[in-house]
Amino acid sequence: MPAQDSPDIGVEPETGSGSAGGPAAVPGPAPAPGSAPAPGTAPMPPAPVAAIDPEDPAARSTRVQMAAAVVAMLMLVGVGFHLLFVTLHVAPPNQASRKYADATDSWIYPLFEQNWRLFAPDPLNINVRVNARVQYKAADGTRTESAWFDLTGDDVDHIRGNPFPSKADQNLLRRAWDFYNSHHADDGTRTGGHALLSEQYLRRIVIGRLQDAGRADGIVAVQVRAVSTQIAPPGQGPIEPTVRELVWWEASPDDFR
């Protein structure tokens, strides 16, 4: 290292690394680590040509500016189309969104899907409790039925007093039930392409909870019911719940995890 040649710097072990930029022309009073070589000494390496800041728009040639303008123009067109499609996707159904539904869907899914009917047009006015019971088959072939479990009740218990409730309590069963409902008529007729999927999801939720509790061995069938309680208008007394039972579903091996 050149630093060692220099008499008065011998004690300064870090100079070599300190003046990494300047090939230590060297001498002089101990240079502070980061500083440029001392003044008044041998030829400086030419100061790096005042580098042009590529971010400085004023330093750009017309050619660069024009190319950038063209690219920016194309981006703006893209932005316009994106926002148009998003608007058509979220707006209340209208003649434009119907006419361009295919193009809109192909752009929106899967990344930009959104739905802003938050508590709208009206907030839900009903509390649904999803209950379930199961049939066990013993080794000798006899079937026994369990009592009803209040699955929603468990969720609500977990949410009470919790400042940051889990998705597993807030969304899992609640949205599974919505999913089932959106693919079935009130009498249980399958109406959507994912009807079977939504049924399997409910079965797996029920059986999964029983598996967690260690009570799933020998389950052969599952039944779900919804106990719905209307929220009374302000100032009125409570309303009696209504019960809707679904049919018994045979459990398949796929329903166990």
Next chain:
Amino acid sequence: MTSVESTPGTPGGTQAAAVPGPAPGPQSGPVPLGKAPAARRVPLDVRIADGLLAFLGRITGRMRGTYQAALLRIGFGSVFLATLLREFLNRREIWGDQSPWSPGMARQLLSGIDGVSILLVRDDRWWFELMYVLAVAATAMFVLGWHTRATSVLFCVMVVSFNSRSILMTDGGDTVLLLMSFYLMFTASGRVWSLDARRARRTGLGRSPGPGQELGVFVALFAVVAVGLLLPWWYSLIGAAVVLLGLWRLPLELEQLRVAVVAAMHHCALFVIAAQVCVVYAAAGLFKVQGSRWQDGTAMHYALNLEYFQPWPVLSGIADGGAIWGTFIAYLTVFTQVGFMFLVFAKKAKYVVIAILLGMHMGIAVLLGLPAFSASMALGDLVFLPTAFLLFVQAQGARLRPRTLDR
């Protein structure tokens, strides 16, 4: 700013077009004196062209809104990180091998909408656990702003993947998070308030590609691989080619063009983010206008009595406090949401609107037990805060720091 406006337009445009105007005068004999001033006016089409060029010059020029982008990066990154960590004990039930929404079912639902998820690449537990750890790490790095552009891609991949794996687990907050994670990839969200900014300050190394950026290139390659697990393989081939170019310094003009394009992308993405927030409120408002319970003022009564959104029944009972209060809140909500996109461009009224919305989201966070949803929505509102305000907050923060850290 002014220099940009003048340079592209003037040489070819304004003057060339403006000069010929008066020139014919002397040759064509007597000219009505009254016409002279009119002739000096720049024709409309030229002015439009000039305006357009000046506008394009501005969006390809110096970046604005870097503080807002950084705020969103830190905010949305933190929301996702908090969600991942909060659900640590439930992670396998929500996204993993213990989920009642099995990988097969997820694939069946996603196939209809071309959805993808990195969690569905393999079905075994260790893959899920690996991805979970990776998601936590990538999100933390994103919040800190470490090689931000690359980690922003990883962040988006993870947000998309966790959402798609269990679509039926998501709510409105997750939707906002998903949209923003995508838009944020295109912003320069690591310019300030980031490890990148600190490194740039300390080393003096710029952001341009070239020697010294090897680690960034490596992280970016990592992100490219993650993307390659979701999209057709040739996407990652193109991605890798682009990323590897970052090892060499570009010729000056190409580098200037790159910087200009990056700036334009940043500005477009910020605009889309702002527009997206407006779309959310406009849609939410328009749907509420159709609702009879919002009109008769009982909407809040019903919302506060839903068991799934009632962590503190006593508080909900207090908030559900009477006809005047309920009607006032219902109307305030609808007016604020419908009017959001108009008011937010008003210099002073926007503070009032933002304050009202922040208050509402605070209420939703506590009363309905939806802190993550509320935080995502509130972050959307904060995009509209001016840079001066953010710098003021930063200065206040800096004044506190010496007392807490240095001593």
